[in-house]
Amino acid sequence: MKIGFVQFAPVFGEVASNLARAKTLLAGFDGDIVVLPEFFNSGYLFVSKDEVERLAEEIPTGPTTTMLLEIARAQNIHIVAGLPERAGERFFNSAVVVSPQGLLGTYRKSHLFFEEKLFFTHGDTGMKVFDIAGCKVGVMVCFDWFFPETMRVLALAGADLVCHCANLVLPFCQNAMVTRCLENGVFAITANRTGNDIRGAKRLDFTGASQITGPRGEILYRATAERDEVFSVEVDIHRSRDKQLNPFNDLFADRRVDCYGAITTAL
Amino acid sequence: MKIGFVQFAPVFGEVASNLARAKTLLAGFDGDIVVLPEFFNSGYLFVSKDEVERLAEEIPTGPTTTMLLEIARAQNIHIVAGLPERAGERFFNSAVVVSPQGLLGTYRKSHLFFEEKLFFTHGDTGMKVFDIAGCKVGVMVCFDWFFPETMRVLALAGADLVCHCANLVLPFCQNAMVTRCLENGVFAITANRTGNDIRGAKRLDFTGASQITGPRGEILYRATAERDEVFSVEVDIHRSRDKQLNPFNDLFADRRVDCYGAITTAL
Numbered sequence: 001m002k003i004g005f006v007q008f009a010p011v012f013g014e015v016a017s018n019l020a021r022a023k024t025l026l027a028g029f030d031g032d033i034v035v036l037p038e039f040f041n042s043g044y045l046f047v048s049k050d051e052v053e054r055l056a057e058e059i060p061t062g063p064t065t066t067m068l069l070e071i072a073r074a075q076n077i078h079i080v081a082g083l084p085e086r087a088g089e090r091f092f093n094s095a096v097v098v099s100p101q102g103l104l105g106t107y108r109k110s111h112l113f114f115e116e117k118l119f120f121t122h123g124d125t126g127m128k129v130f131d132i133a134g135c136k137v138g139v140m141v142c143f144d145w146f147f148p149e150t151m152r153v154l155a156l157a158g159a160d161l162v163c164h165c166a167n168l169v170l171p172f173c174q175n176a177m178v179t180r181c182l183e184n185g186v187f188a189i190t191a192n193r194t195g196n197d198i199r200g201a202k203r204l205d206f207t208g209a210s211q212i213t214g215p216r217g218e219i220l221y222r223a224t225a226e227r228d229e230v231f232s233v234e235v236d237i238h239r240s241r242d243k244q245l246n247p248f249n250d251l252f253a254d255r256r257v258d259c260y261g262a263i264t265t266a267l
Numbered sequence: 268m269k270i271g272f273v274q275f276a277p278v279f280g281e282v283a284s285n286l287a288r289a290k291t292l293l294a295g296f297d298g299d300i301v302v303l304p305e306f307f308n309s310g311y312l313f314v315s316k317d318e319v320e321r322l323a324e325e326i327p328t329g330p331t332t333t334m335l336l337e338i339a340r341a342q343n344i345h346i347v348a349g350l351p352e353r354a355g356e357r358f359f360n361s362a363v364v365v366s367p368q369g370l371l372g373t374y375r376k377s378h379l380f381f382e383e384k385l386f387f388t389h390g391d392t393g394m395k396v397f398d399i400a401g402c403k404v405g406v407m408v409c410f411d412w413f414f415p416e417t418m419r420v421l422a423l424a425g426a427d428l429v430c431h432c433a434n435l436v437l438p439f440c441q442n443a444m445v446t447r448c449l450e451n452g453v454f455a456i457t458a459n460r461t462g463n464d465i466r467g468a469k470r471l472d473f474t475g476a477s478q479i480t481g482p483r484g485e486i487l488y489r490a491t492a493e494r495d496e497v498f499s500v501e502v503d504i505h506r507s508r509d510k511q512l513n514p515f516n517d518l519f520a521d522r523r524v525d526c527y528g529a530i531t532t533a534l
Binding site: 112114152172175217247257258 | 377379382524533
């Protein structure tokens, strides 16, 4: 199985040109599963609810999901991509999972970052795992990485691969994914954006360096911080099924569930 | 508050000389809380149950805890240190927490590594947090770090500082502690040993690089891989009480406990 990502710099609010750029880059993707950044169609730095209402889209009828479905069918690939979702009166920071046969489903970001809380509702889907050609694919969006519970829950649900749509502004995630993949014995694709969003006095710079990480903490590839990139790598995805770190230690069987109660107890 | 560690290379089975070396190094410690490596008194690489029976000690009556209690009183310091513990017919990979006033308690390693499983019983204490002069101190031993639940449970129990007695042979822990401290907003002291244990055909090389990590993922100090070191650093230990990453995100309040059920459900 070949897995990869598209990294580029969406321009805030310019959906048509962002979709066109993504389509051009995706045309160069050679593989089975490709991840795009969080909010790849809209840009990230919303400063008003009006903007969210204007740029959020229904899934699967909006132009972004419609385009992804066409590309997935035409190129016979699976795409995981982030976009602002409209669902009735509510808005979510979501990621769609699209196959050549149609929409597999939507994940809504569980852990909202910073001012996203002003405009979006906390995800109500829980952690979700999708089946793609025998590969179990978990999805998370950006700041979800910060909480070790996210990837732990996905891994315990059988994820072989975590597709991580990101717009990272802090410097920690790429190195942390080594630990996340190691502790869970899974692959991960972090698709990050580059460039910046400047909205009046507000500015965010994104760190690029999209990364594919292996189940023993191997960095299989780390992109540049600046450039548009389309990358894929062949992996034996079922290496994730072997949780045996050595003849005596199994990552899951060794968990001391009897000691972890505080983790699921509200403070 | 000044926190630190002692890093050195115990010689397997040579308890008297290991204790003497530790005592000499501790005499140079300038601070409040100091951490020593896992099994600092005995060495690590047990190859028979007979050896465990010979080298394990009762707590607090054995020579190792007795010496630590004397040093803690004489130098007016707190010591967290790892040793093989005898408790009736059972043996644990334990860490003692010693104050100038006496023994504060014992933690027994929850997640045993590799052939430790042949000789030791899984810890039955759960994760423990001790109060040292208003600083809440969690304890873990070596491989416990691999499971994100360990430090999560300690942090949720109020730990400001995690004292981590280690004999690391894999290259991942020191970088992972950046993630562990960041995701939990706590300080950590990883006291690792150096050198090697060679027992017949078996050999382990330990990685040194003991590390003090801050609650925003700062590496406050990383030791050399090879040398004996005694180190301490002044920290504002209560920085750990601020779990606010930014005006919108609190590391604990943002946890989606409603989504984490699988973590405390046995597979």
